[in-house]
Amino acid sequence: xxxxxxxxxxxxKLLLARFRLFFILILLMAVLSVVSPRFLSLENLSNVxxxxxxxxxxxxxxxxxxxxxxxxxxxxxxxxxxxIIANVLMNIVHMPMLPALLLTLxxxxxxxxxxxxxxxxxxxxxxxxxxxxxxxxxxxxMFVSNGDTITIMGPKDFLSIGVGKFLGLPIPIYxxxxxxxxxxxxxxxxxxxxxxxxVGANEVSAKLSGVNPDSTRILAYVISSGTATVAGIVMASxxxxxxxxxxAGYEFDVITAVVIGGTSLLGGSGSxxxxxxxxxxxxxxxxxxxxxxxxxxFHPLVTGIVILIALILNQGFTLPAWMKPKKRAAGxxx
Amino acid sequence: xxxxALADSPVALLECRRINKSYNGPMVLSEVDFSMKRGEIxxxxxxxxxxxxxxxxxxxxxxxxxxxxxxxxxxxIGIEHSKTAAQVLGIAVIYQELSLxxxxxxxxxxxxxxxxxxxxxxxIDIGKMNSLAQELIDRYGFTLKATDVIDxxxxxxxxxxxxxxxxxxxASLVIMDEPTSSLTSTESAQLFGIIKRLKEDGxxxxxxxxxxxxxxxxxxxxxxxxxxxxxxxxxxxxIHPEEIIRLMIGRKxxxxxxxxxxxxxxxxxxxxxxGLSSEGKFSGIDFQLHAGEILGIGGLVGSxxxxxxxxxxxxxxxxxxxxxxxxxxxEPGVAGSIRGGFxxxxxxxxxxxxxxxxxxxxxxxxxNIDVIRKMGFVSDRKxxxxxxxxxxxxxIKPADPSVLVGNLSGGxxxxxxxxxxxxxxxxxxxxxxxTVGIDIGAKEEMYQTFARLAEAGVSIILVSSDLPELxxxxxxILVLRKGRIIKEFSEGQVTEEDVLKASSGILPGGAK
Ligand SMILES: Nc1ncnc2c1ncn2[C@@H]1O[C@H](COP(=O)(O)OP(=O)(O)OP(=O)(O)O)[C@@H](O)[C@H]1O
Ligand SMILES: [Mg+2]
Numbered sequence: 001x002x003x004x005x006x007x008x009x010x011x012x013k014l015l016l017a018r019f020r021l022f023f024i025l026i027l028l029m030a031v032l033s034v035v036s037p038r039f040l041s042l043e044n045l046s047n048v049x050x051x052x053x054x055x056x057x058x059x060x061x062x063x064x065x066x067x068x069x070x071x072x073x074x075x076x077x078x079x080x081x082x083x084i085i086a087n088v089l090m091n092i093v094h095m096p097m098l099p100a101l102l103l104t105l106x107x108x109x110x111x112x113x114x115x116x117x118x119x120x121x122x123x124x125x126x127x128x129x130x131x132x133x134x135x136x137x138x139x140x141x142m143f144v145s146n147g148d149t150i151t152i153m154g155p156k157d158f159l160s161i162g163v164g165k166f167l168g169l170p171i172p173i174y175x176x177x178x179x180x181x182x183x184x185x186x187x188x189x190x191x192x193x194x195x196x197x198x199v200g201a202n203e204v205s206a207k208l209s210g211v212n213p214d215s216t217r218i219l220a221y222v223i224s225s226g227t228a229t230v231a232g233i234v235m236a237s238x239x240x241x242x243x244x245x246x247x248a249g250y251e252f253d254v255i256t257a258v259v260i261g262g263t264s265l266l267g268g269s270g271s272x273x274x275x276x277x278x279x280x281x282x283x284x285x286x287x288x289x290x291x292x293x294x295x296x297x298f299h300p301l302v303t304g305i306v307i308l309i310a311l312i313l314n315q316g317f318t319l320p321a322w323m324k325p326k327k328r329a330a331g332x333x334x
Numbered sequence: 335x336x337x338x339a340l341a342d343s344p345v346a347l348l349e350c351r352r353i354n355k356s357y358n359g360p361m362v363l364s365e366v367d368f369s370m371k372r373g374e375i376x377x378x379x380x381x382x383x384x385x386x387x388x389x390x391x392x393x394x395x396x397x398x399x400x401x402x403x404x405x406x407x408x409x410x411i412g413i414e415h416s417k418t419a420a421q422v423l424g425i426a427v428i429y430q431e432l433s434l435x436x437x438x439x440x441x442x443x444x445x446x447x448x449x450x451x452x453x454x455x456x457x458i459d460i461g462k463m464n465s466l467a468q469e470l471i472d473r474y475g476f477t478l479k480a481t482d483v484i485d486x487x488x489x490x491x492x493x494x495x496x497x498x499x500x501x502x503x504x505a506s507l508v509i510m511d512e513p514t515s516s517l518t519s520t521e522s523a524q525l526f527g528i529i530k531r532l533k534e535d536g537x538x539x540x541x542x543x544x545x546x547x548x549x550x551x552x553x554x555x556x557x558x559x560x561x562x563x564x565x566x567x568x569x570x571x572x573i574h575p576e577e578i579i580r581l582m583i584g585r586k587x588x589x590x591x592x593x594x595x596x597x598x599x600x601x602x603x604x605x606x607x608x609g610l611s612s613e614g615k616f617s618g619i620d621f622q623l624h625a626g627e628i629l630g631i632g633g634l635v636g637s638x639x640x641x642x643x644x645x646x647x648x649x650x651x652x653x654x655x656x657x658x659x660x661x662x663x664x665e666p667g668v669a670g671s672i673r674g675g676f677x678x679x680x681x682x683x684x685x686x687x688x689x690x691x692x693x694x695x696x697x698x699x700x701x702n703i704d705v706i707r708k709m710g711f712v713s714d715r716k717x718x719x720x721x722x723x724x725x726x727x728x729x730i731k732p733a734d735p736s737v738l739v740g741n742l743s744g745g746x747x748x749x750x751x752x753x754x755x756x757x758x759x760x761x762x763x764x765x766x767x768x769t770v771g772i773d774i775g776a777k778e779e780m781y782q783t784f785a786r787l788a789e790a791g792v793s794i795i796l797v798s799s800d801l802p803e804l805x806x807x808x809x810x811i812l813v814l815r816k817g818r819i820i821k822e823f824s825e826g827q828v829t830e831e832d833v834l835k836a837s838s839g840i841l842p843g844g845a846k
Contacts (some may be wrong), residue, residue: 059695125732191703198700201689208649208680208687209701209754210672 011185021261021277028284036291042221044291046170050162052283053172054079054231054247055208058254059261060176060183061227064087064220066258069200069267070119072128072221074111074133075228075254077106079247081141082232084107087152087242097158101233108229109222111137112332116218134251138310141244149243152236162238172234179227184272200267219262256307281310344744345408347372347507348393352404355388355562357741360732362388362797363562366402368550369697370507373536375529377549380559381833382745383731386542389559390509394427426500427509428493434484440495441467441480444502447549470498471695474531488635490521497528508532509540515770516546516640518802519834526552540704544745544773558582583775594805596823599624602662604762604793607646615641619655623686623762628784628794630808632801632833638817639797640681643764647671647678648794657750660761661716671674672704675761679752679768687751694730695721697739698754703760724753727783729776744771753839756783763787766797800831813838 032039058075065072089100115133119126143183152159177191187193195216202215236242251321259265261274261279285306289299348370355363363385370376378386391397392497393404395415404411406423420427436553441464442449449458450466467480468810476494484492493513500508510529514522529552543549545746556568558581566581575600597827611617618636623629631639645652657664659674671678689697699706699717699739706716723737728743728749739750748771755763765784769777784807788794798804804811813821813836823838835841 189712189714191707191712192710194696194700194703197692197696198689201692202685204686205680205689206700207668208647208678210669210703211700212669264691269690296709 002279003221019194023283024173025277025284028281028310032284032288032291035288038291044287047196048283048287050172051286052280053176054235054238055253055279056176057172057179057231057234058228058250059257059279060179060255061223061225062254063183063258063263063272063275064196065126065130065224066157066255066263066265067196067200067267068217068220070217070220071130071255071265072115072224072250073127073130074115074137075159075224075231076247076250076252077134077137077141078108078111078225078228079232079235079250080242080244081114081137081144082229083152083236083242083246084141084145085148085243086148086233086236090155090158092155092304096297097155101237102160105226106227108232110224112222112225113218115225116221119203119221120214120217138244138248145244147244149241150241152240156235158178159240160237162234162236162240169173171213174295175230175234179230179290180272180276183227185261187270187272192219197268197270200264200269203269223241253282253286254279259305260310281306346370347374347407348540349403349405350389350393351403353389353392353404355385355392355397356400357397361562363392363399366370366559366562366564368557368564370536370538370540372506373533374554375533375539375541375552377553377556378540378542378559379544379546379549379556382771382776383743384559384582385562386559388509389744390427390511390540390542393420394425394509414460423502424504424506425509426503426505426507426786427511428500429511429825434492434495436485437447438484439464439480440478440482440484443484443495444470444480444499448503450776464701465609465702468529469630470502473497474501474528477676487844490517490524493517493525494528497532501532505537505751507538507540511542512771513541514543514545516701517635519799520838522548544771544777544818546578546774549573549578549693550575579774592827594808594827596828597809598824599627599809601625601627601791604659604666605646606656606658608656610642610645610652610657611828612641612645612650614650615645615650616814618818621812621819621822623793623795626788627792628788628796628807628809630804630811630813631795631797632804633816633837637797637814637837639814640766641817642814643678643766643795643797647676647764649675675759677755677758677760677763679763679765681757681766683748683751683770685747688739688747691738693736694739694750694806695741696727697750698724698735698757702758721756723757724750727756729779741804742768745773745776748772749776752780760787760792762793762795764795765795767799768796769798769800769803777828801833805830805833812844 030166037045058079062072062075085105085107086100089095090097093100095103096279111133113131115126118124118129139240139283159172166174166204195206195211198209198211199213199216207213232247257278258270258275260278261276263270264273285303294302338807344351346369348368350366352369353363353366354361358481363365366389368384368389378389380386385689388397392399392415395417398413398415401413404415406425411419411423437445441722443756444465444467450462452459464480469479471480478491478494497508498720516524526548529541541683550573553573555572556573556578557564558566558568560582568578568805573767601621603696604625607619607621610619619642621629626627631642633639641650641796644650646657648668648671652666657666684690699712702720703712706712706720724730725733725735730746730749730753739747741749743752748769752765752768769780772780779801784794796804796808811823811828812819813823813833817835820839821841823832
């Protein structure tokens, strides 16, 4: 990723962080393959893949909310709701697949628009706005689905999104890769990307340079919600299920992935490639716990600790002053 | 040892020997010796990026030196110094960017972490805190109330609170990094009074400034840094402004006159403002701006100068009146202004001008996005070219466009704020205190750039509290007072004193 050098974020520092990230990822894989010989089996890796795909797709758009100095907590609920809406449109309203999915996407974009408009025009902090959205989207999902787990029976084309293969690789991988690359280009090489970084880095200075912070932020939430909708569609097709609590808590996996990947929650810097590595790590951590046959009740505890360690390692191993060995003054006696 | 004995002892207040420092690249300070006596006013001068702020950051424990010895009141300070340790020793610092907590009162700020408690209880004794604070304020004769909230104070008043904070913590060394850069001359004069008081009380004052007249008037000794090395220490008798400048930048500057001739322009009118008003900020503003004219706007801080230019650029709305630009009615708005060839250099660089965690290229690029964009995409190559151009134009150091702006010295940050506009095709440039924190040589270069722009037909509106600057480079000067234009200097000779008098409402012929 040589092109991160001159654009927002940490310049060369970010580059170093990227290598560090690879190192931590390899460390994690080494540990997991020692702990469980099954870890590196093809079967298991393709198992990890689907959760990585969902988180990766979500990250590709979610990342713009922290970059512009906000946060979108509604993405998890949006994933679940997207599956339910798509199912209703295709199997109850009996719309053809393409219009049904497009309509679902439009709904997702509208949710983002509402999030964006409320935070910018009504000056409600994004944390609160999207927390509310998380709740009411879950509410809509519960209401529409009656709280049931719906098995999605068809159409065939829809189910093949999740299970189909192209050149031997599952289609969701292609979707994720395309979205990650598109997002990378959007962030690093387009006017919107520059504006998003500028708004997050210093809103006043961005404004004086002719950037409209409100419309930049609104677009960020629209993109975030839109990619969550795509993730929801892919997930519904993969699991052949629609269930309101399906993706509960995914927003935290996504936040973890982007933060591990070097995106600042304070705004002004971010890396899509880093977020992808973060998504892979989050996927591996969740998978590793399953492999070790650890009781499910331990999962959150261990996940939390592993993520903390990963984040600390990612800060660059700097020990606080009181932990450092004492140095002699190099100036010596005068 | 008693206070008295300490004050008379020959031990230096602060002694730095052979200090070396690099952040993680080139040496910023090499083998720097520096010493201060008790009750001394000591100025630290040097070009932008010479290492002045770094030296005081080392003394105050904000950053650590790589090597060298440091003694405070004869006691050695280890390499691993810290801000808290510096405070405990009695080193207080008034930062370039003030560090008071907004939303809190003066008293709360003065007693932060040292709040008096109710006897035997873990609760703060607010009454006692306020009365102690008021006592301190009154002892130094300041016009402040202990219960005033920071947000309601002017920059100068906030600085006084910072100084009181230092006094309240029984500091024996007070360090000020460019304290007068955002003060008017009256406020500066008040500050000098305070500094002399500190000296009388036996407190050492270390003072960084780019204003040679101040250094000359105030200091007992001057240390000159150049490219991270100490080049001279001047004793009181040896301090002459020209000599300091020569030591700082290695050459002499031309003598400057104190009387300047104003001239009316007969070129076409670029901007015409009629009866522009904004409730509580300014009212009834009328003026014309001609092509290639530098129009200075003088006045005290709070006279409405900044508010007026913000409204012209379209950041804040106005209530009534009209603007004509290039002969057509003009509705100010930031995006339109930029498209129309305006440039705007704002007053407070850290808050309004820079993105500290982003590279020079990124900072320059965002302002010039219209130049570097092709459809929705940006051209990295063009962006880099622009950055190189700005760096070359204002001689920004280091000249590496990938350096984060937050890691530049204060003066070089200001050059970024200015430079990102100067590389554009401008018709009208609005600048608000453009040379704050810029060293004297670089200032000259910036003035020449402004003059060149004006010659090429660009109109410039210059807001400045720096009277030598205002009188020297303006072709015409408007003076604002309480939101109104009370005086225009458009012909004949003008001195700094004339402008200052008009700013304070003293007009010839007894007018008010
Ligand atoms: N945090 C940092 N990281 C890297 N380099 C730094 C950092 N802070 C300062 N520098 C570099 O150290 C050099 C000295 O900077 P310093 O701020 O001490 O200059 P200064 O004399 O105070 O200049 P000015 O008059 O512009 O305020 C500059 O080249 C600057 O770019
Ligand atoms: Mg400085």
